[in-house]
Amino acid sequence: AQSVAQPEDQVNVAEGNPLTVKCTYSVSGNPYLFWYVQYPNRGLQFLLKYITGDNLVKGSYGFEAEFNKSQTSFHLKKPSALVSDSALYFCAVSPISGGYNKLIFGAGTRLAVHP
Amino acid sequence: KAGVTQTPRYLIKTRGQQVTLSCSPISGHRSVSWYQQTPGQGLQFLFEYFSETQRNKGNFPGRFSGRQFSNSRSEMNVSTLELGDSALYLCASSPAQGLGTGELFFGEGSRLTVL
Numbered sequence: 762a763q764s765v766a767q768p769e770d771q772v773n774v775a776e777g778n779p780l781t782v783k784c785t786y787s788v789s790g791n792p793y794l795f796w797y798v799q800y801p802n803r804g805l806q807f808l809l810k811y812i813t814g815d816n817l818v819k820g821s822y823g824f825e826a827e828f829n830k831s832q833t834s835f836h837l838k839k840p841s842a843l844v845s846d847s848a849l850y851f852c853a854v855s856p857i858s859g860g861y862n863k864l865i866f867g868a869g870t871r872l873a874v875h876p
Numbered sequence: 877k878a879g880v881t882q883t884p885r886y887l888i889k890t891r892g893q894q895v896t897l898s899c900s901p902i903s904g905h906r907s908v909s910w911y912q913q914t915p916g917q918g919l920q921f922l923f924e925y926f927s928e929t930q931r932n933k934g935n936f937p938g939r940f941s942g943r944q945f946s947n948s949r950s951e952m953n954v955s956t957l958e959l960g961d962s963a964l965y966l967c968a969s970s971p972a973q974g975l976g977t978g979e980l981f982f983g984e985g986s987r988l989t990v991l
Contacts, residue, residue: 797982
């Protein structure tokens with residue numbers, strides 16, 4: 762079965778420190794990979810995606826993600842966290858079959874950045 | 877450009893009733909997808925419409941249905957409501973044709989409570 766795992770329910774980090782939010786996936790073929798963010802009482806916002814090419818993808822708000830095919834991982838990173846980064850982060854994959862807008866989401870990781 | 881607009885934002889229904897949710901995509905976007913978000917099941921894909929045709933469907937019972945109009949606006953309907961249908965229903969639009977890109981623009985959602 763196709764799935765996305767976000768092993769941490771919550772990640773706590775001090776403002777100014779680097780952050781990592783982990784994601785691993787189990788999907789056959791070469792899927793598209795995504796990160797979305799959800800702020801309280803809001804819909805999801807697209808952060809970045811990986812299709813092919815360079816394993817390090819840069820996205821919105823200073824976030825980047827590293828694709829590792831051998832580990833089937835796609836971890837979200839930021840060199841210096843801000844309090845305003847506190848939100849719920851979702852990793853998602855889009856299997857090749859069925860169209861790319863049919864996303865399989867992970868359970869989400871709550872990021873808390875402390876002043 | 878105006879974002880994705882969902883109406884109503886909040887609604888309360890009782891078991892056995894039916895509900896219709898509406899979504900207006902970003903102007904020029906022809907693909908509309910629907911997702912259900914619950915604390916227990918997370919984000920789950922319901923269906924996607926493109927040019928008034930359903931081109932993708934998730935694993936939901938037939939009580940869940942949708943349609944898309946010629947102006948790309950979309951509605952989803954849930955009949956014979958059950959308590960477990962209580963959720964945030966998110967609509968997302970996408971500009972891409974073909975199989976899409978997975979880069980979705982989400983509305984703020986319609987929060988349905990079933991009593």
